[in-house]
Amino acid sequence: MQRRAFIQKSSLAATALLTVPHFPYKQGPLYSTEELMGKADLELFGKGINLRKEAHDAFVAMHKGAEAEGFNIKMVSSYRSYARQKAIWERKYVKYTDQDNMEPLDAMAKIIEYSTIPGTSRHHWGTDIDIIDANAKVSGDVLVPSKFEEGGPFEGLKQWLDKCANDYGFYLVYTDSYFRKGFKYEPWHYSYAPTAKPMLKQYRKLNILKTLSEADILGAQHYTRAFLLDYIHNNILDINPELL
Numbered sequence: 542m543q544r545r546a547f548i549q550k551s552s553l554a555a556t557a558l559l560t561v562p563h564f565p566y567k568q569g570p571l572y573s574t575e576e577l578m579g580k581a582d583l584e585l586f587g588k589g590i591n592l593r594k595e596a597h598d599a600f601v602a603m604h605k606g607a608e609a610e611g612f613n614i615k616m617v618s619s620y621r622s623y624a625r626q627k628a629i630w631e632r633k634y635v636k637y638t639d640q641d642n643m644e645p646l647d648a649m650a651k652i653i654e655y656s657t658i659p660g661t662s663r664h665h666w667g668t669d670i671d672i673i674d675a676n677a678k679v680s681g682d683v684l685v686p687s688k689f690e691e692g693g694p695f696e697g698l699k700q701w702l703d704k705c706a707n708d709y710g711f712y713l714v715y716t717d718s719y720f721r722k723g724f725k726y727e728p729w730h731y732s733y734a735p736t737a738k739p740m741l742k743q744y745r746k747l748n749i750l751k752t753l754s755e756a757d758i759l760g761a762q763h764y765t766r767a768f769l770l771d772y773i774h775n776n777i778l779d780i781n782p783e784l785l
């Protein structure tokens with residue numbers, strides 16, 4: 542039964558509520574809108590891991606598996622709150638529009654090559670991770686695709702992840718598929734599918750377009766409907782099909 546139908550029916554027969562112990566949800570755990578947008582006070586697990594419980598446990602197992610092969614998986618980024626994503630977004634927005642004199646929409650198009658609009662990051666969910674190999678000798682920025690390719694410092698870990706990450710429930714989100722749009726290839730970003738899939742399913746039911754256009758974020762007043770629709774279609778939904 543749909544929730545609205547349930548409530549209507551219940552209000553007609555209010556006493557029936559007393560005999561119904563729970564709302565009749567059958568599709569597994571529910572995630573609040575705040576939780577899906579990084580605004581909830583999420584319980585996080587593991588020092589330097591910061592993931593929700595089941596993703597934490599899977600990560601610890603994967604770390605152990607990789608360690609046996611000589612890799613030391615290091616978390617570069619895991620849970621990120623709405624406030625943190627807002628700070629990242631606004632820092633880039635100010636830089637591109639003030640220093641580089643870009644038009645608002647051009648600046649935002651540049652930001653969303655790699656960064657998300659606050660409220661839409663998979664890092665809000667406590668299921669997604671950016672990882673590297675701490676055993677590798679590396680200098681400069683670490684989250685660079687070439688460092689995961691042949692001859693790069695993380696080539697070994699990348700090959701191991703290609704072979705084994707799925708066994709632990711982790712899947713690459715932004716693959717190097719030629720046909721994929723949205724965020725660029727991120728060989729470091731993995732998602733814990735058993736939790737992230739139902740979360741995305743529920744996220745899709747939110748009125749994302751409305752929520753984003755009303756957000757108190759620098760640049761939001763310049764969003765166009767087309768920009769947001771493209772973003773939802775390409776950046777949020779054009780991901781590894783294993784995660785849909």
Ligand SMILES: [Zn+2]
Binds near residue numbers: 618664670730
């Ligand atoms: Zn990431």
